[in-house]
Amino acid sequence: MPNPAVWNVVFDAGSDAGIVLAADFPVTGRNEGGFAELLPHLNPDFSLWQTVAPVRAPETGAPPEEYLAAWLSEIEASGRVVRAVMGYCAGSVFAGALAEKLAERQAVAPAVIVFDPELVDVPTAHLQFGRVVGNMTAILTEAEIAELAGTAELLAAKPGIEPTEFAAELYAVFTPIGRGALLRAGLAEDYADELVAMVGSFMAYLCAASGLDPRPGWARATVVTSGSERSGLNRMRTTPGVAPIVIADEHRFEVEHRDLLRTPAVAETVAGLLAARPEGGA
Incomplete structure (x- = not known):
């Protein structure tokens, strides 16, 4: 096996x-x-x-x-x-x-x-990140959703940006927001960290595909x-x-x-x- x-x-x-x-x-x-x-x-x-x-x-x-x-x-x-x-x-x-x-x-x-x-290009990574955030709307605040969406749009509009740069900068913003939302939802710290890392792995997966x-x-x-x-x-x-x-x-x-x-x-x-x-x- x-x-x-x-x-x-x-x-x-x-x-x-x-x-x-x-x-x-x-x-x-x-x-x-x-x-x-x-x-x-x-x-x-x-x-x-x-x-x-x-x-x-x-x-x-x-x-x-x-x-x-x-x-x-x-x-x-x-x-x-x-x-x-x-x-x-x-x-x-x-x-x-x-x-x-x-x-x-x-x-x-x-x-x-x-x-x-x-x-996979920056628009694809942008779209996929939007789906990640969409799956978390029940635990994210409106302000957090707006911040993540706004950051993603600004990065996607940056001239010459490549998928790896886009994903890395967006993940850096997402990490504290996502972790905080998961902890508010009652998850243990280690599990919250695991889920945040999974989002990072998904973004890295997209970067590799690009x-x-x-x-x-x-x-x-x-x-x-x-x-x-x-x-x-x-x-x-x-x-x-x-x-x-x-x-x-x-x-x-x-x-x-x-x-x-x-x-x-x-x-x-x-x-x-x-x-x-x-x-x-x-």
């Missing part, structure tokens, strides 16, 4: 089964559905491994290759074939990069299925697109300066971005894609 600090085994179909990888940053209580919700509807004959991002603060600026290297080493140690790589939102960047690396190591390249994929080019992997990907205008291909196709994104196929569903992985029609489509194994695949 892989190191649980590197891969979370959502489902184990046995040592002879192929693996499907899922790149995501799931946290308890988030509004978006996750791969654990999708899995039961897939009738899996494969094991599902989900990425575990390292605990890091965004100011460390860790190279994205460190994320990929840890994940890939565990796959190689398992000796098992990866049938497909899936990714959700910013996780689709890592999915595309992992798929390209695995295509060099396996006789048959894994299939690639991504859900509202995002190229340093990868997933488009070679996406070129043979099937994309599952929601009806949310500010997510995935919908946003990229209307954003000036974003080069055309080449993909192999697309399935659109008129559901919210947050509901993609919990929608039965999506699960039915994905089950069909995973059942159509490439010749020689596991």
